[in-house]
Amino acid sequence: MILILGGTSTTHEIIKTLSNSDYIISVTTEYGYSEFNKRYPSKVLHTRFTTGSLTKFIKEKSIKQVIDSTHPHAKEITKNAIEVCTALNIPYINKIRTLEDIHYNRMHMFTSYDDAAAFVQEKGYKSVLITTGSNNIDKFAGIADVSYARVLPFEKSLQACLDAGFHYSRIIAMQGPFSESFNIALIHEINADCFVTKNSGTGSGYAEKISACEKCGIDMVTVQPE
Structure with missing residues (x-):
């Protein structure tokens, strides 16, 4: 077995x-x-x-x-x-998938969600797209009023966002991975000036997020395992 x-x-x-x-x-x-x-x-x-x-x-x-x-x-x-x-x-x-090693001059890397959230809050972005999932969405409670959380379409995920202070109108419940063009369209739709994500490795859609941010010319905040 x-x-x-x-x-x-x-x-x-x-x-x-x-x-x-x-x-x-x-x-x-x-x-x-x-x-x-x-x-x-x-x-x-x-x-x-x-x-x-x-x-x-x-x-x-x-x-x-x-x-x-x-x-x-x-x-x-x-x-x-x-x-x-x-x-x-x-x-x-x-057989854990390899982390992507892609660099973007407007990417800010962090090894903890606390540090990433603190950075985003300090920078004072006007519209933030958070795609790190619902498990750590509470770390971004301080910017819930200027952020959109893209999470999996499960009741538990939605509740985590609500508990963190995200209004229903700021929760995007969808299943990925998403293409570059979809990410670009969403960035434009919410007029995002910062994209928060995590490096989930090859084939996870992370590379498509980077290219979308680069083409839109916005900041990217990435949480990467140590």
Whole structure:
């Protein structure tokens, strides 16, 4: 049995290569479970592993290999998986998508959401498009009245935005990834002068966000894992 730590587009690519191998996919979000369970019914587990629960699961299910295709920002599960696989002496295979290394002269890079939010607030932008997701949207509560949050179309995501002070009219609930042209159109629609995002790696739509900001000539604030 192979355990795939997943929830990204890379996970689908890995599954294609497994042929008739027996596997199970673990995801940590409601969105991930919904999407993957449609395509791989009875193969998806919705859980957030700790070192203890992962160790127990691997032993109970006789897992022979762990493939990590989690989000580049999901540092905790990657750390836990490496630690557990090393302790149990089973192969750990890293298939996390590579972070984009693209530079833009109006890009400001931060390693924490707190620092990114503080910078945006200090700069006093008039219209900010925030695309970092709902998990950290509360960090931007101080600029909710001048910002638009683009998040996944789930009740939990919408509620997180509302709790952070975003009005319904400032929540854009859509599923990506989005093209460069779509990002440009949205930037123009809300007259954005700053685009906040995170570096989610190759194939995540991050490159399209950069090119859109460059063509529109606006500032970009990026949160990137250390």
